[in-house]
Amino acid sequence: MTMRAFIAGLPKAELHLHIEGSLEPELMFALARRNNIAIPFDSVEAVRAAYSFTRLQDFLDIYYQGANVLIHSQDFHDLAAAYFDRVAQDGVVHAEIMFDPQTHTARGIAFDTVISGLLSAMEEAEAKHGITSRLIMSFLRHLDEDDAFATLEMARPWLDRIEAVGLDSSELGHPPEKFARVFAAARALGLKSVAHAGEEGPPAYVVQALDLLAIDRLDHGNRSLEDAALTARLARTAMTLTVCPLSNLKLCVVDTMDDHPIDRMLREGLRATINSDDPAYFGGYVADNYIAAAEARGLSKDDLVRLARNSFLGSFLPDDVVADHLTRLDAYAAMPQPVA
Numbered sequence: 104m105t106m107r108a109f110i111a112g113l114p115k116a117e118l119h120l121h122i123e124g125s126l127e128p129e130l131m132f133a134l135a136r137r138n139n140i141a142i143p144f145d146s147v148e149a150v151r152a153a154y155s156f157t158r159l160q161d162f163l164d165i166y167y168q169g170a171n172v173l174i175h176s177q178d179f180h181d182l183a184a185a186y187f188d189r190v191a192q193d194g195v196v197h198a199e200i201m202f203d204p205q206t207h208t209a210r211g212i213a214f215d216t217v218i219s220g221l222l223s224a225m226e227e228a229e230a231k232h233g234i235t236s237r238l239i240m241s242f243l244r245h246l247d248e249d250d251a252f253a254t255l256e257m258a259r260p261w262l263d264r265i266e267a268v269g270l271d272s273s274e275l276g277h278p279p280e281k282f283a284r285v286f287a288a289a290r291a292l293g294l295k296s297v298a299h300a301g302e303e304g305p306p307a308y309v310v311q312a313l314d315l316l317a318i319d320r321l322d323h324g325n326r327s328l329e330d331a332a333l334t335a336r337l338a339r340t341a342m343t344l345t346v347c348p349l350s351n352l353k354l355c356v357v358d359t360m361d362d363h364p365i366d367r368m369l370r371e372g373l374r375a376t377i378n379s380d381d382p383a384y385f386g387g388y389v390a391d392n393y394i395a396a397a398e399a400r401g402l403s404k405d406d407l408v409r410l411a412r413n414s415f416l417g418s419f420l421p422d423d424v425v426a427d428h429l430t431r432l433d434a435y436a437a438m439p440q441p442v443a
């Protein structure tokens with residue numbers, strides 16, 4: 104069995120996926136046509152050619168523009184259904200999916216339209232592929248605290264269908280402290296929390312996310328490694344890091360995949376996981392991310408199993424369900440399968 108086949112069959116959870124970032128150019132064109140929306144590209148090839156970024160903001164500009172084709176509940180359903188159909192081939196058995204309501208409500212799309220489409224696709228994916236999933240509602244950090252509070256208010260009727268809040272978009276200049284009050288309010292409503300920190304922002308932003316947002320999981324976190332005390336704290340507290348190797352490469356968080364710190368994170372005792380972030384924009388779904396990291400950094404079979412194990416340990420699933428996933432993972436890992 105090749106390493107690729109081993110990775111594709113490895114049971115795993117995806118913990119860092121922006122559903123709007125799974126909008127493939129083909130579906131973007133189909134939805135643009137269906138909804139009569141003009142897009143500034145003549146072909147799927149032209150869209151893909153535009154996906155060349157030197158920093159996070161270059162990507163965000165094009166990513167928010169792409170989301171303009173999403174209008175109806177069916178569109179959000181089709182978007183999520185395409186993601187599940189694709190990752191069913193990647194060994195994904197559970198996904199914790201971020202969505203950005205403000206990207207849509209700012210365009211006049213109702214919160215209910217967005218979430219109802221996503222939820223119907225999530226139910227369908229469980230029946231069709233056996234993939235379970237949870238929703239994470241992310242606040243856009245370039246917008247202000249009031250806008251985040253207004254979004255939390257819109258989410259109230261849906262709180263039993265939302266697992267956690269998150270924090271994404273332009274990191275530099277928008278530190279976690281800006282959202283301390285809204286995260287406290289979300290926690291008081293029973294929601295868990297995650298935040299992007301240390302992707303482009305300094306280690307101090309990660310410390311703020313821990314101390315001021317009381318996050319349950321850290322999205323990216325790469326730059327934590329610049330601070331030995333912070334790295335030790337993350338290891339000691341078994342904080343899960345949702346690392347996204349192809350995203351890091353495309354957004355120039357690392358210069359080459361050979362420089363990626365995924366193996367260093369494991370060596371430092373961090374609970375690192377591998378995820379795709381925005382697979383339609385960064386050139387690969389979750390298994391592609393495992394493969395790229397494994398090839399560049401020479402990850403062993405044990406490292407790959409550790410990463411998959413971490414994905415279940417870092418999930419928001421109940422302990423007994425996590426234990427079942429780990430039993431199946433161990434059985435898979437124990438099967439004779441030389442990694443070529």
Ligand SMILES: Nc1ncnc2[nH]cnc12
Pocket residue numbers: 121124159271272273274299302350380381
């Ligand atoms: N990698 C990323 N960082 C910040 N915000 C995002 N939104 C979607 N992907 C993101």
Ligand SMILES: [Zn+2]
Pocket residue numbers: 119121271299322380
């Ligand atoms: Zn992200």
